[in-house]
Structure formats: structure tokens, C-alpha cells
Amino acid sequence: MSDFQYFMIPGPTQLPPDVLGALSAPMVNHRGPEFKEIMDKIHSNLQTIYKTKNDIITLTCSGSGALEASIVNFLNKGDKALVISIGNFGQRYFTICQKYGIDAELIDFAWGEALDPEIVLAKLAADTKHEIKAVIMQHNETSTGVYNNIKAIAEGKKDHPALTIVDAVSSLGACPLETDAWGLDIVVSASQKALMAPPGLAFISVSERAWKIAESCTNNRFYFDLLNAREFKKIGQTPFTPSVTVAYGVLAATERIVKQGIDNYVAEHFLRRDVVRAGIRGLGLQLLADDDCASPAVTTILLPEGIKPEDIREPMRTKFNIIIAGGMGKYKDTTIRIGHIGFMNMGDILVTLACLEMVLKQNGYELELGCGVAAAQKLLMEKL
Numbered sequence: 120m121s122d123f124q125y126f127m128i129p130g131p132t133q134l135p136p137d138v139l140g141a142l143s144a145p146m147v148n149h150r151g152p153e154f155k156e157i158m159d160k161i162h163s164n165l166q167t168i169y170k171t172k173n174d175i176i177t178l179t180c181s182g183s184g185a186l187e188a189s190i191v192n193f194l195n196k197g198d199k200a201l202v203i204s205i206g207n208f209g210q211r212y213f214t215i216c217q218k219y220g221i222d223a224e225l226i227d228f229a230w231g232e233a234l235d236p237e238i239v240l241a242k243l244a245a246d247t248k249h250e251i252k253a254v255i256m257q258h259n260e261t262s263t264g265v266y267n268n269i270k271a272i273a274e275g276k277k278d279h280p281a282l283t284i285v286d287a288v289s290s291l292g293a294c295p296l297e298t299d300a301w302g303l304d305i306v307v308s309a310s311q312k313a314l315m316a317p318p319g320l321a322f323i324s325v326s327e328r329a330w331k332i333a334e335s336c337t338n339n340r341f342y343f344d345l346l347n348a349r350e351f352k353k354i355g356q357t358p359f360t361p362s363v364t365v366a367y368g369v370l371a372a373t374e375r376i377v378k379q380g381i382d383n384y385v386a387e388h389f390l391r392r393d394v395v396r397a398g399i400r401g402l403g404l405q406l407l408a409d410d411d412c413a414s415p416a417v418t419t420i421l422l423p424e425g426i427k428p429e430d431i432r433e434p435m436r437t438k439f440n441i442i443i444a445g446g447m448g449k450y451k452d453t454t455i456r457i458g459h460i461g462f463m464n465m466g467d468i469l470v471t472l473a474c475l476e477m478v479l480k481q482n483g484y485e486l487e488l489g490c491g492v493a494a495a496q497k498l499l500m501e502k503l
């Protein structure tokens with residue numbers, strides 16, 4: 120068996136050949152003109168992908184570091200905030216808020232469902248004294264494969280001054296995102312998902328309004344001080360030694376996305392989602408998310424009674440070199456997740472479905488070989 124792996128997980132993703140090539144470039148001085156040029160191009164590409172004119176700050180950390188930065192720079196101890204959770208990463212945002220002493224109210228929706236804008240907007244409308252300083256939410260909840268209507272929150276909150284803080288770690292590039300048109304204040308993402316680069320860099324867009332709040336924020340912060348990062352950005356640098364090699368990868372990957380066109384890249388993710396869902400339904404299996412909120416980045420599949428995630432994941436990996444993800448949180452023992460984010464071909468999805476059929480059959484699940492692939496092909500033929 121070759122050592123090529125089909126990476127059907129929701130990040131990190133496989134890397135395109137030009138990204139891999141870029142990673143082997145010699146080191147440059149991170150305080151020199153070459154690196155400035157690289158970072159300027161990355162930020163310009165990211166502004167196109169984020170659809171924003173806001174500043175974008177690059178941090179050397181994983182996505183969670185930037186989630187932390189999005190709290191510690193904008194909310195003081197005791198500030199009220201609404202944290203919307205529809206799964207594992209919503210809970211993570213809530214935990215970060217708790218660690219910093221934010222007076223966070225958790226609006227906890229059922230795993231597998233999207234946020235209900237009416238419930239969130241009613242909370243904001245009731246806050247006539249404008250005590251709520253921020254609304255914090257996931258754009259795409261990777262743990263369940265659900266995609267939130269953050270536009271409804273950002274636009275529906277009207278003149279309520281709460282900052283909108285968005286975790287777009289697994290959505291940037293995969294879900295439609297209009298940072299400026301929707302008025303999103305702080306949007307966090309990371310290098311290793313739809314951006315098709317290695318893990319190691321995270322990004323955060325900050326609106327003018329949010330910068331003003333950061334300037335008066337009294338929290339102690341050092342590594343994640345975005346005001347300091349903004350000063351260094353003016354001279355094309357970062358406060359600390361950045362992940363230079365990952366930056367090479369991000370530059371190559373973002374050039375690809377800009378060349379393809381962000382809307383086309385997002386549309387590709389939706390087609391992949393629809394093909395996966397058609398294939399899974401063809402197998403007779405249940406999907407966790409409803410059609411109207413199903414993630415274009417990852418699909419969560421409920422396993423038949425008696426079959427455990429490892430019964431599927433292990434043979435998929437050892438027999439076919441196909442890596443799929445397990446479930447998370449309360450769905451850990453009953454679901455698997457197929458990622459369809461970043462660099463991949465439609466053929467990878469068909470291969471995954473074909474192998475999944477064999478593995479399910481070997482686990483005693485009754486099916487006609489080819490039923491999942493055929494359903495996926497049928498949908499694909501209609502769309503192509």
C-alpha cells in the first residue's frame with residue numbers, strides 16, 4: 120500500500136503541491152524586507168477571503184490561541200457576554216470566558232442543531248441598558264457538522280452595540296462569509312483548515328470599533344496583546360518570532376484561493392457536502408444535521424446500532440489509508456465524521472464512500488455494494 124493518505128478529517132488538511140513546494144524555501148529574516156512582503160501579501164489575500172477592509176492580525180498559535188486573543192483584548196473581567204454554543208467549540212469559548220472572569224451567559228443549543236436567531240436576538244432586545252458587551256459564536260461547529268446563521272445575528276442585533284466575535288476556524292473558505300457587509304467585529308481563523316496550509320498560524324480580523332474597545336481594555340496580556348501586534352504589523356513584523364515556514368505555505372494557499380475566487384471555492388465545498396450527504400443517505404444511514412444547517416466542511420454520520428466508530432475508522436485507515444474522524448462530545452461513541460474541507464477532489468469522496476460500504480458490510484450492516492456511491496454519482500451527474 121502506498122503511504123498516500125486520503126485525509127477525510129476536518130483539518131488539518133492535505134496540502135496542495137505548490138503549498139508543499141513553498142514550505143521548502145530557505146529561511147528569511149523575520150525582521151527583514153522579504154518577510155514583510157510575504158506578510159503584506161498574506162494579509163491582502165486574507166482580506167479578500169474574509170471580504171473585509173478591517174485589519175487582519177497574524178498570530179503564531181493554533182486557532183484556540185486566537186480564540187483566547189479575541190476575548191482577552193476586548194472584554195474586561197465582569198463584562199457581560201452572550202456565548203452561543205451548539206457543540207464542543209462553543210463550550211470552549213465559554214470556558215475561555217470563564218477563565219478570564221467574564222460574566223458570560225451560555226445559550227446552549229442542542230448538539231446537531233443550529234443557533235436559533237430569534238432566541239439570541241430576543242436576549243439582545245431585552246438588554247435595553249446595553250450591558251451585554253459581546254455576542255460570541257461559531258460560524259461552523261466542527262464537532263457536530265452544523266453551520267450557523269451568523270448573518271442573522273449580526274444584522275438582526277441592529278443598533279445594539281455588543282461586539283460580534285466569531286470563530287471562523289473551520290468556516291473561512293468553506294462557508295459564505297461577509298465580514299464587512301454583515302458588520303462582524305472580530306473574526307478568528309487558522310491556517311490548517313480550508314486555507315490548506317499547515318497548522319501553526321492563526322488570524323484575527325478586527326473592526327475599527329473593536330480596536331477602540333481594545334484600547335480601553337484593562338486586562339493583563341502579553342503574547343496575545345493585539346495592540347502590540349498592530350504596532351509591529353505597521354513595520355511588517357510580528358512582536359515575536361513567527362512561524363515563517365507556515366507563512367510560506369499560507370501565502371501559496373491563499374494565492375490559490377484568490378485565483379480560484381473565494382465564492383467558487385465556497386461553492387465547491389457545498390457541492391462536496393451535498394455529494395457526501397447523498398452518498399450517506401444512499402447507504403441508508405442517518406445524518407446528524409438537517410439539510411438547512413448542514414456544514415460544507417464536515418458531515419457527522421450516525422452509526423447503526425452495535426457498530427462503534429473504531430469498527431469503521433480502524434479498517435478504513437489500515438486497509439484503505441483513508442482517515443476519517445470520530446465523533447465528539449456526546450456523539451463520541453455513536454458517530455463518525457467525514458471532513459470535506461480544503462484540498463481534495465470529488466473522487467476522494469467517491470473512494471471514501473466505496474470503502475465505507477465495504478467496511479460497513481464487513482461489520483454486518485446489510486447493504487447492496489455500490490448503493491452509496493451510486494447515490495452520490497447521481498447527484499454529481501445532475502450538478503456537473
Ligand SMILES: Cc1ncc(COP(=O)(O)O)c(C=O)c1O
Nearest residue numbers: 181182183208259261288289309
Ligand atoms: C470551530 C473550531 N474552533 C476552534 C478550533 C480550535 O482550533 P485549534 O485546534 O487550531 O486550536 C477548531 C479546531 O478544530 C474548530 O474546528
